[in-house]
Amino acid sequence: MASTGTAKKTEGEQPSKETAIRVPNPHLQKMKEDVLYHLALGTGTHNLPALFGDVKFVCTGGSPLRMKAFITSIAKEMAIGSPACDLPNICAATDRYAMYKAGPVLALSHGIGMSSIATMLHELIKLLHHAKCSNVIIIRIGTSGGIGLEPGSVVITKQAVNASFKPQLEQMVLGKSVLRNTDLDEKLAEELLECGKELHQFNTVIGNTMCTLDFYEGQARLDGAICSYTEEDKMKYLKAAHEAGVRNIEMESAIVAAMCNLSGIKGAVVCVTLLNRLQGDQITSSHEALVEYEERPQKLVGQFLKKRLGGK
Amino acid sequence: MASTGTAKKTEGEQPSKETAIRVPNPHLQKMKEDVLYHLALGTGTHNLPALFGDVKFVCTGGSPLRMKAFITSIAKEMAIGSPACDLPNICAATDRYAMYKAGPVLALSHGIGMSSIATMLHELIKLLHHAKCSNVIIIRIGTSGGIGLEPGSVVITKQAVNASFKPQLEQMVLGKSVLRNTDLDEKLAEELLECGKELHQFNTVIGNTMCTLDFYEGQARLDGAICSYTEEDKMKYLKAAHEAGVRNIEMESAIVAAMCNLSGIKGAVVCVTLLNRLQGDQITSSHEALVEYEERPQKLVGQFLKKRLGGK
Numbered sequence: 001m002a003s004t005g006t007a008k009k010t011e012g013e014q015p016s017k018e019t020a021i022r023v024p025n026p027h028l029q030k031m032k033e034d035v036l037y038h039l040a041l042g043t044g045t046h047n048l049p050a051l052f053g054d055v056k057f058v059c060t061g062g063s064p065l066r067m068k069a070f071i072t073s074i075a076k077e078m079a080i081g082s083p084a085c086d087l088p089n090i091c092a093a094t095d096r097y098a099m100y101k102a103g104p105v106l107a108l109s110h111g112i113g114m115s116s117i118a119t120m121l122h123e124l125i126k127l128l129h130h131a132k133c134s135n136v137i138i139i140r141i142g143t144s145g146g147i148g149l150e151p152g153s154v155v156i157t158k159q160a161v162n163a164s165f166k167p168q169l170e171q172m173v174l175g176k177s178v179l180r181n182t183d184l185d186e187k188l189a190e191e192l193l194e195c196g197k198e199l200h201q202f203n204t205v206i207g208n209t210m211c212t213l214d215f216y217e218g219q220a221r222l223d224g225a226i227c228s229y230t231e232e233d234k235m236k237y238l239k240a241a242h243e244a245g246v247r248n249i250e251m252e253s254a255i256v257a258a259m260c261n262l263s264g265i266k267g268a269v270v271c272v273t274l275l276n277r278l279q280g281d282q283i284t285s286s287h288e289a290l291v292e293y294e295e296r297p298q299k300l301v302g303q304f305l306k307k308r309l310g311g312k
Numbered sequence: 313m314a315s316t317g318t319a320k321k322t323e324g325e326q327p328s329k330e331t332a333i334r335v336p337n338p339h340l341q342k343m344k345e346d347v348l349y350h351l352a353l354g355t356g357t358h359n360l361p362a363l364f365g366d367v368k369f370v371c372t373g374g375s376p377l378r379m380k381a382f383i384t385s386i387a388k389e390m391a392i393g394s395p396a397c398d399l400p401n402i403c404a405a406t407d408r409y410a411m412y413k414a415g416p417v418l419a420l421s422h423g424i425g426m427s428s429i430a431t432m433l434h435e436l437i438k439l440l441h442h443a444k445c446s447n448v449i450i451i452r453i454g455t456s457g458g459i460g461l462e463p464g465s466v467v468i469t470k471q472a473v474n475a476s477f478k479p480q481l482e483q484m485v486l487g488k489s490v491l492r493n494t495d496l497d498e499k500l501a502e503e504l505l506e507c508g509k510e511l512h513q514f515n516t517v518i519g520n521t522m523c524t525l526d527f528y529e530g531q532a533r534l535d536g537a538i539c540s541y542t543e544e545d546k547m548k549y550l551k552a553a554h555e556a557g558v559r560n561i562e563m564e565s566a567i568v569a570a571m572c573n574l575s576g577i578k579g580a581v582v583c584v585t586l587l588n589r590l591q592g593d594q595i596t597s598s599h600e601a602l603v604e605y606e607e608r609p610q611k612l613v614g615q616f617l618k619k620r621l622g623g624k
Contacts, residue, residue, distance in 0.1 A: 025539035034535065037595045038424075038527075065407045095377045096424065112350075112408065113427020115563045118526040125537035163484035172475035173529045174541055174549045214430040215350075217485045223346065225437035226574050227337035229486055237486045251427045262538050283349045 018134040021125060022264035034130065036123040040093035043130050051090075052131035056104040057308070058124065058138045059301055060117070062252075064089075064098035064109040070141070070298045074305060075102035105305060110140070110252065114213065117252045121259045128265075137188065138260055139268045139304075141297035144209065144250040145219060146273025147242045151285060152202055152293045154300055156189045157209040157269035158245075160253035163218065165210070165244035169254040182211075182257035185266040192268055195303040202272075202296050207247025209269060211254035219249050221281040238277055248273050270297040330446040333437060334576035346442065348435040352405035355442050363402075364443035368416040369620070370436065370450045371613055372429070374564075376401075376410035376421040382453070382610045386617060387414035417617060422452070422564065426525065429564045433571045440577075449500065450572055451580045451616075453609035456521065456562040457531060458585025459554045463597060464514055464605045466612055468501045469521040469581035470557075472565035475530065477522070477556035481566040494523075494569035497578040504580055507615040514584075514608050519559025521581060523566035531561050533593040550589055560585050582609040 028034070033044035041048070061067055068089075075081050080102045090099040091108070097120055099108040108124070110117040117140075128136055146153055159167035160182040169180045189206050196204025216224025220234045241249075253269040260267030272293045274283050283290070340346070345356035353360070373379055380401075387393050392414045402411040403420070409432055411420040420436070422429040429452075440448055458465055471479035472494040481492045501518050508516025528536025532546045553561075565581040572579030584605045586595050595602070 023537050025534075025537060027534040027539055027543075031535065031594075033594075035594050035596060063407050095375050111423045111425075111428055112431055113423075113425050115425020115525055115527070116423055116428050119424055119528070122526075122528045122536040122538070129537070163487045165487075171529060172525065174532055174545055175475045175477075175552075213427055213484065214434075215427070216431070216434045217483060220486055222337075222339040223343065224434040225335050225337060225441070226434070226571070227339055231339070233486055240487075259538070282343075282345075282347050284347060 021129040048131040067107045071100035071107040142271045144248040144271040145277045154204045155248040160257045180258040208245040209253045210249045223281045272296045333441040360443040379419045383412035383419040456560040456583035457589045466516045467560040472569045492570035520557040521565045522561045535593045584608045
């Protein structure tokens with residue numbers, strides 16, 4: 001099945017014009033060599049265009065094991081590589097991140113939180129630039145806490161919002177506050193929503209995602225080691241978030257949005273909700289249920305890749 | 313060798329009075345069960361007092377492999393367990409964090425950045441509380457960028473400072489800004505400095521540590537995917553940091569300080585500097601040199617544990 005979206009030439013899902021990776025950093029061209037330290041790769045030690053030049057889709061999630069399971073299923077689906085052979089971890093020289101490749105699909109882990117994913121994305125975007133990749137899409141697939149949705153629902157992020165529900169990310173650069181836009185690609189979100197609906201296996205919605213610095217206090221949980229607010233305060237805050245269009249909470253979406261926007265990459269965030277935060281804080285579903293929930297964003301993005309790649 | 317510090321009864325290195333873990337969260341006592349989701353442990357599934365009741369020292373670093381190497385060397389040094397047997401990963405049911413135990417020493421990984429270490433520390437502090445531990449010390453051992461120090465120097469943090477060089481951490485709680493104190497335990501820092509000096513193997517200093525949200529722009533690097541400032545701007549900022557007492561930069565110290573302060577735990581941060589940021593941004597030392605540098609905080613904390621535990 002080929003993608004059907006052709007609304008605008010420059011913004012359609014499969015533009016004919018090649019869109020190169022933008023690295024808004026004039027200093028890079030002066031560097032003789034670039035060591036991508038946390039990925040254990042580099043321009044002086046690896047032939048990045050040969051290794052990564054064909055990459056069109058980057059899928060990233062918190063857990064290395066989940067990324068390995070994802071790429072194994074994609075490789076099987078696309079009949080890439082031998083089913084008997086494990087795909088190797090390209091970043092095996094470090095245990096910071098794990099990276100796997102199957103044809104034009106790269107899967108890599110990002111750990112927990114904005115600092116962890118930001119460090120990886122800086123090096124990934126430079127890698128894609130050095131490898132002369134074009135028309136790249138980055139999709140985060142992950143888990144989150146839902147607001148007002150039944151557990152197991154999948155949320156595709158429209159805007160990543162901050163603790164005040166605003167679509168912006170504040171970063172400190174040389175001690176000064178810089179605000180960045182955190183809108184995600186609207187057409188890509190709609191295409192992903194369509195893929196979710198086609199599967200007919202779980203509830204899929206587009207909504208805003210609140211991106212926080214921590215899992216407990218930042219997400220208004222009552223069950224962290226530290227908590228200075230009441231249950232009423234919490235509920236008032238979560239309900240205000242819901243009214244502002246927030247449908248789930250996680251810790252990475254704002255960086256994905258901000259960095260994709262700055263480097264001319266289409267970005268998406270697809271997260272399953274493990275619980276409904278209006279009902280509680282602890283993740284108490286059975287191990288089996290959680291494993292099945294965690295597979296849902298992978299299934300949805302698998303459907304998307306099948307359609308995109310099957311049409312070629 | 314026993315510790316010699318006895319200046320104040322309540323603040324000495326080995327107080328006779330038991331200091332319990334404080335969990336400043338009144339909601340915890342109402343919970344029937346506590347699922348420590350990211351550690352794959354819980355009060356309903358594990359006998360936490362039996363498993364962890366004797367823990368006195370928690371050592372935490374970014375990399376799971378480094379933590380395994382650390383606990384293996386500590387176990388050997390203390391003659392705990394069989395040298396032929398691997399110590400098991402207590403969090404083996406998840407790949408978010410790895411945890412190992414040798415007698416009173418717990419070693420666990422924290423990933424990259426404040427969100428990652430905060431999530432772990434919330435659950436660790438609850439674990440220590442549920443296990444009825446007392447007089448616990450938490451030490452982060454890690455890597456960092458140095459300012460004005462020769463690479464390979466070890467910095468013991470006095471205060472974790474923000475991008476404006478102030479000893480405070482801003483956290484968003486229910487959409488409101490909360491400022492937290494990021495001083496670390498002064499006596500513990502001095503004791504660790506003494507241990508470094510006794511080893512006579514590398515330069516050890518006490519200084520302030522700047523804790524940032526990201527590795528590239530937040531640390532004034534010129535070699536990220538995104539950079540909007542000049543080399544002059546960068547140098548001016550790093551020199552101002554040095555004048556304010558900053559000796560190294562990393563991404564976790566402020567959370568360690570803030571959370572230890574709030575829960576009545578003595579905390580320390582001991583990081584080796586992999587480069588001198590006044591000389592460059594890229595980590596280009598040989599693999600062998602970096603491996604040796606990374607072992608230095610472990611050696612220093614190993615010396616500290618030997619003295620503390622040998623004196624019992």
